Amino acid sequence: MTARYRTGLYVPGDRPDRFRSAEDSGAGLVVFDLEDAVAPERKSAARDAVAEWFRDGRRGSAAAQVRVNAGDEEDLRAVCALAPEVGIRLPKVESTRDLDQAVALAPGRPLIALLESARGVVNAVEIAQHPAVVALALGESDLRSEVGGGEAMITHARLSMLFAARAAGLPAPMASVYPAIRDLEGLADDTRRAADLGLFGRMAAHPLQLPVIDAVFAPTDADVAWAREVLSAVRRGGVATLASGEMVDPAMRGRAERILGSIEPRS
Known part of the structure; x- marks a missing residue:
């Protein structure tokens, strides 16, 4: 299972002047x-800028992925020259054929499959089971454009993606970018809805959004204390009683481990 991140931040590939601030944002x-984020005539310059950033060894400690253009062979080959742990965020995945094509050009790379269409959501189960896929993600803006509908449609898509990911042994997906950058109250409300559904973490388009997202997914001291007590109690097997009087059993181990696994020093 790949790592879980509370916060993620996109940075345009043709804006190397923003790379350092993105690395230092705490995401x-x-x-x-x-x-x-890159205009068509700037694609080549963006590839070169990202390659130079990694080549010069100026990166910080945040995990890194590169979102390529769907089906773009030059993008995929460019990512192959980067450090082996850099993941490929692959847009518009609709079938395992899309994944196989990416693997052929960038073998051995972890793939994050972006589901951005009705076909992608419907095929989420087989996409999640592909051996190169380490996580699923949803492109909500593209999905709204194709499918229409409101929050009920997005909720259905989020849950479809979540169950496909968990059934395949992948981590709970991160929520998609909230496009209204300065609507922090709306961001908080929608992020709580995503968290209530079982998603974990969220991508951001601007550093301003990061503290709001982090606050939703960061475990409280009480959560951490509960998780540690549960793991200690169920280690002996059978049913146990916590100091609070709550009865717990091994079925609660997974929840406790997820809470402790969400303690992320950088976010």
Whole structure:
């Protein structure tokens, strides 16, 4: 299972002047974007800028991914030259054929499959089971454009993705970017809805959004204390009683481990 991040931040690949601030933002994950954030005539410059950033060894300690353009062979080959742990964020995945094509050009790379269409959501189970896929993610803006509908449609898509990921042994997906950058109250409300559904973490388009997202997913001291007590209690097997009087059993181990696993020093 791949790492879980409370916060992720996109940075345009053709804005190397922003790379350092993205690295220093406190996000657990930085995604260097060669796709939507870059104008068509700037794609080549973006590839070169990202390659130079990694080559010069100026990166911070955040995890890194590169969002490529769907089906772009040059993007995929460029990522192959980067450090082996750099993941490929692959847009518009609709079938395992899309994944096989990416693997052929960038073998051995961890793939994060972005589901951005009705076909992608419907095929989420088989996509999640592909051996190169380490996580799923949803492209909510693209999905709204294709499918229409409101929050009920997004909730259905989020849950479909979540169950596909967990059934395949993948981590709970991160929520998609909230596009209204300065609507922090709306961001908090929607992030809580995503968390209540079982998603974990969220991508951001601007560092301003990171503290709001972090606050939703960061475990409280009480959560951490409960998780540690549960793991200690169930280690002996059978049913146990916590100091609070709550009865626990091994079925609660997974929840406790997820809470402790969400303690992320950088976020």
